[in-house]
Amino acid sequence: MIKQFKDYNSDIKEFCDVCVIGSGAGGAVAAKEIAEKGFSVVLLEEGGHHTSKTWSGKPLKGTIEMYRNGGSTLSIGNAFIPITLGKCIGGTTTINSATCFRTPEYILKKWQKDLGLENLTYKNLEHYFLRVEKEINVTELSWDILGNAAKVVKRGADRLGLKCRPLKHNVRDCRGCGTCQFGCIENAKQSTDVSYIPKAIKAGARVYAHCRADKLKISNKTVKGVTGSLINPETGKSVFSITVNAKIVIVSCGSLLTPPFLKKNRIRNRHIGRHLQIHPAGRVAALMDEKVEGWKGVSQGVYIHDFQNEGIILEGIFLHPSLMLATLPGIGNEFKELATQYPNIAAFGVMVHDSSTGRVLKGFSPGSFLAIYNMKRTDIKKLKKGIAETSRIFFAAGAKKVFTGVSKYPILNSIDDVDKFLKIKIKPNNFEILAFHPLGTCRMAATSKDGVVDQNGESFEIKNLYIADGSVVPTSLGVNPQITIMTLATMIAEGITKKIA
Amino acid sequence: MINYKILKGRNGEILHAIMNTIIPQGGPFKSGAGDYDLLQTAELILKSFDKITRLIIPMMLKYIQYSSFFKKGKTFTKLSLDKASQYLESMEKSRFYYRRSIIFFLKFLTVSSFFDIDETALQIGYSHGNCFDKKGL
Numbered sequence: 001m002i003k004q005f006k007d008y009n010s011d012i013k014e015f016c017d018v019c020v021i022g023s024g025a026g027g028a029v030a031a032k033e034i035a036e037k038g039f040s041v042v043l044l045e046e047g048g049h050h051t052s053k054t055w056s057g058k059p060l061k062g063t064i065e066m067y068r069n070g071g072s073t074l075s076i077g078n079a080f081i082p083i084t085l086g087k088c089i090g091g092t093t094t095i096n097s098a099t100c101f102r103t104p105e106y107i108l109k110k111w112q113k114d115l116g117l118e119n120l121t122y123k124n125l126e127h128y129f130l131r132v133e134k135e136i137n138v139t140e141l142s143w144d145i146l147g148n149a150a151k152v153v154k155r156g157a158d159r160l161g162l163k164c165r166p167l168k169h170n171v172r173d174c175r176g177c178g179t180c181q182f183g184c185i186e187n188a189k190q191s192t193d194v195s196y197i198p199k200a201i202k203a204g205a206r207v208y209a210h211c212r213a214d215k216l217k218i219s220n221k222t223v224k225g226v227t228g229s230l231i232n233p234e235t236g237k238s239v240f241s242i243t244v245n246a247k248i249v250i251v252s253c254g255s256l257l258t259p260p261f262l263k264k265n266r267i268r269n270r271h272i273g274r275h276l277q278i279h280p281a282g283r284v285a286a287l288m289d290e291k292v293e294g295w296k297g298v299s300q301g302v303y304i305h306d307f308q309n310e311g312i313i314l315e316g317i318f319l320h321p322s323l324m325l326a327t328l329p330g331i332g333n334e335f336k337e338l339a340t341q342y343p344n345i346a347a348f349g350v351m352v353h354d355s356s357t358g359r360v361l362k363g364f365s366p367g368s369f370l371a372i373y374n375m376k377r378t379d380i381k382k383l384k385k386g387i388a389e390t391s392r393i394f395f396a397a398g399a400k401k402v403f404t405g406v407s408k409y410p411i412l413n414s415i416d417d418v419d420k421f422l423k424i425k426i427k428p429n430n431f432e433i434l435a436f437h438p439l440g441t442c443r444m445a446a447t448s449k450d451g452v453v454d455q456n457g458e459s460f461e462i463k464n465l466y467i468a469d470g471s472v473v474p475t476s477l478g479v480n481p482q483i484t485i486m487t488l489a490t491m492i493a494e495g496i497t498k499k500i501a
Numbered sequence: 502m503i504n505y506k507i508l509k510g511r512n513g514e515i516l517h518a519i520m521n522t523i524i525p526q527g528g529p530f531k532s533g534a535g536d537y538d539l540l541q542t543a544e545l546i547l548k549s550f551d552k553i554t555r556l557i558i559p560m561m562l563k564y565i566q567y568s569s570f571f572k573k574g575k576t577f578t579k580l581s582l583d584k585a586s587q588y589l590e591s592m593e594k595s596r597f598y599y600r601r602s603i604i605f606f607l608k609f610l611t612v613s614s615f616f617d618i619d620e621t622a623l624q625i626g627y628s629h630g631n632c633f634d635k636k637g638l
Contacts, residue, residue, distance in 0.1 A: 060617040070549025175632035322616035326609040332586035333528040343626040429598040
């Protein structure tokens with residue numbers, strides 16, 4: 001059973017072997033793996049517990065209830081970049097597009113070479129990949145479920161000689177309802193709230209929702225537990241306190257929240273909060289002659305990786321009109337005219353394997369942070385090229401107009417405009433950039449000179465303090481990071497169980 | 502009834518005028534922002550944001566209200582629908598990032614409140630929760 005605000009009526013004191021903070025791709029995996037080995041586990045989650053019975057799959061309710069700050073988290077720098085984060089049982093896995101990629105082998109080799117992560121070879125990780133993929137049922141969906149938007153892109157890609165393939169998803173019996181980002185209405189997505197957490201609970205883990213970890217109990221450079229607050233979700237105010245005495249603490253708050261949490265606890269390491277990478281992404285929409293009805297089908301169904309060598313991956317994206325139409329140009333009747341053509345709109349995303357890095361600083365209030373990220377010229381070029389190539393694909397598929405999401409050249413009317421678009425100079429703040437994958441802010445490395453945690457995920461500074469979330473992933477991956485985070489968390493959990501056994 | 506904190510008084514009036522300009526009544530489909538109480542929804546969205554963003558919202562609204570005086574000779578809420586529409590369009594096409602960001606944010610607030618209503622989404626052909634009968638693998 002997951003305890004929530006309504007179940008709290010006094011302060012709580014817990015004793016356990018392992019306390020996990022955060023229930024997303026890192027925390028839930030670690031909690032389940034450790035609990036199943038017979039150790040006592042307490043899992044704390046700041047957000048609430050929502051299920052397919054309580055959510056509607058509609059963006060408004062979904063973002064207000066399940067996204068951190070209602071989806072308004074941003075990085076600042078040479079552009080404001082919204083970074084979506086989940087704040088609920090299941091963390092961001094509950095609101096992601098369920099896309100699964102293994103860590104590319106060349107990235108693992110880079111980590112070995114640059115950071116001395118010799119354990120992280122593809123061979124060593126393979127059985128963890130398999131375990132995770134089995135647990136969350138990673139599968140390739142049939143084209144029928146992927147919807148018309150995917151078929152339009154495939155048609156364009158085929159005409160240009162590009163390979164458009166179905167993405168792998170962590171789903172079971174998916175019927176392509178298209179609400180992945182706001183809670184799967186059929187529980188088909190195997191996010192951690194559906195897959196790992198029920199198993200952790202079955203193995204004896206105690207799970208507390210609406211519970212914010214405030215402070216680590218540290219003595220003699222060894223962590224001894226966590227103190228936190230039980231939060232009223234309506235007011236955001238603390239009503240009771242929780243104290244967890246634990247032999248081991250795993251911090252899994254995510255790349256943007258783990259660094260401020262560590263800094264707040266006066267843990268010193270020069271790499272905490274640095275090396276932030278986010279996979280900046282753009283969106284291209286096209287007005288087609290045919291009815292696409294892109295909302296019918298998996299919202300992120302297919303991908304094109306012909307430009308992967310250049311650091312660009314093109315992935316599907318389709319959203320509810322309340323989000324999709326807000327990004328298209330026009331005011332008044334011009335906007336309404338475009339809105340009526342919504343069924344004829346197809347969209348696709350561009351994701352950049354970034355070389356730019358940023359920082360995360362401690363915010364002013366509990367659980368807040370300040371992310372700073374400046375996009376380098378090389379990444380701008382990649383994004384521009386990705387938008388141009390996606391536009392070509394849409395024109396090849398028969399698009400009448402393409403909406404680039406670039407303020408300097410918002411609408412392309414023909415394929416000739418694509419070349420003109422490539423020639424203009426574009427600044428970062430001319431793009432409508434989004435980001436979904438913050439990584440690297442407490443990176444794993446062989447020594448404390450290069451990172452915050454060692455190859456087992458343990459802090460170099462504080463004994464028995466582990467980190468298992470996107471922040472330990474040392475660099476951006478160029479692909480969606482869910483499987484990488486889960487794999488590393490599985491590996492870290494295995495190391496912990498061996499240690500405390 | 503919702504207790505307005507961010508959009509009470511003048512702020513609510515300005516946002517109401519902006520919403521009516523972005524999605525006016527009539528035209529390609531009948532209903533407009535003015536047909537629904539979108540301020541309630543907007544207030545709910547804004548309340549879920551962090552403190553700093555919530556503090557910036559009234560500043561954004563007042564920027565639109567008073568900056569239009571310099572370009573159009575009247576404060577925004579006193580502009581005719583045509584002129585208000587032209588003014589917001591000029592912001593959307595502006596070369597200044599902060600002006601584009603303000604209108605982008607307010608348009609997002611308007612559109613997400615408006616099309617969250619099933620009835621309005623149906624007018625543009627969208628119906629929610631369309632699952633296929635057939636299951637994927």
